Amino acid sequence: MTHAVTKKTGTPAGVAQRSAATGGFGGAAPASAQADPESPALAALLQQVERAVRAAYSTGRPTQLTVRLQGPSSQVDIDVEPLSADALPADIEAEQALLGALLYDNDGFEHLGPALTAVDFYEPFHQRLFAAMEDAWRSGKLAEPILMAEQFSNDAAFRELGGVRYLADLVDRAPSTTDVPTFAARIGGLALRRRPPAEDELEAALRDARARGEARAAEVLAAPDMLGADDFAGLIGATRETVRQKLKRREILGLQGAKRGVRYPAWQVTRDGGLLPGLPTVFELLGDSPWAVFRFLTQPSPALEGEAPKDKLRRGKVAEVLDLAESQARGDFG
Template identity: 50%
Template sequence: MTKASSSGQKATGRYVTRSSVSDAPRTTARATTTGEFTVALPSKSVQALNPRKSGVRAVMQVLSERIAESRESGRATGFWVDVDPNGQPRVRAEQAGAATPAEPPADNDDLEAALAAARERGRLRAAEILSGQEMLSAEAFAELLGVSRVTINAKRQKHEVLGLDGAKRGFRFPAWQVDENGKPFAALPQLFERLGDSPWTVYRFLIQRHPELEGASGLDALRRGRTEEVLDAAESVAAGAFG
């Protein structure tokens, strides 16, 4: 990486990676005559990057060029980084000054029709899920737990049980949220804390497989007692969604 000095000559630059004591990513830029740029990263990141310094240097070089280009042109620009099977990053850059092709304006009527169709597909899919045999009414779920319907509704509002709003059918409660002791999974309130108030979001997290859980679903991991790993995975999913 090079950095132009005030005299017009180029000063040799360095890109340095260092392990952060707190294991939290942070960056520190130093305006020195050597042009050193230090980045403190988690130790795992440093271990992954150090053997590939040339590739990382190339990425940083293109990044600096794109930052300068965007500032001068006043428009967004970017580039792609491919990682080969050996873990070596390779840059695929946009051509400088290349204009981003504009999408043709959508007709308002066509857009509304597309949105309406998407909503209808979502409604039909939700109805299909809620009609499954594992989906219990409030009365049936209360009977399964040996409590009253009033108690079930109170638990639903406190996120102690998972209840999906079926509109015409009322709330439906997945029978599989009950553990081997006949109790709802104790982690449910914490999942809501991490994923938000939407029961459908928690439902999707539980039935989908996650790389953070070695390909297991949230539900399977809970059944195997991997509660902390499940909560960490939920936090990771939430960070990815809103990061």
């Protein structure tokens, strides 16, 4: 099939200037959680997130799943959020080139084979256009710009892209029919990358997150400054029962381990033998997770001139630390 047009170079206007709706797997609001990596709470948390992810995947929106463990507290951050159009791998120009080549010469369909389908296109209108052209070709009909324009005359996206002028631009810039397999392979390959991870990949991500949390927790608890109850009681000149009561009142920080029992950081005892001031308030602000409080206290912060909150508390700078804890409790992490 030939056309009385002169082919040009460049990209047709339209698609590049509009945000394409995308196909793929589901989206959901971001989720973030903190948990003791060795407690049953983490297992319950991961099960909850996994259910949320699977439900999100069913909504038909592209989704990114991220499972991270941060800092010495092994904070677990699990994000399930929609991907922006810009974040998805696509090549609009390749789609335009392929469609243009097929519009210019319908015999190009013979070079495609069954592998490429309409859903492999990123731009929704391109999906509909390819499907209509393929149907026409398989029915022995002509798929050319004027006929396609008539078929899509009531399509809002088609009108937004420029109508018949858009189709004419595709033809004007169409590559040779011999290039059809190359562009088809490019489009099909990107479509595969946009598809959701397999179920076993999700399970692997959650399993790896749990393993990293357990490994990091074991590393923290094995540090020489992590004391057992007897040693910590001796350090502060108290009995084991007193230590237990102070732990219950959140006056001291204790981290539960799977094998070692509760371990107490020695750095929470000041040089004069006292306990870190302000610790109960830190717990009130950040919640009851000892690992979350441990992470907060040990992580250097730009808001504290690069110091860790525990070092500020040891010097009596309670107000600065509580301001930071309150800020983080509000979600102000900048």
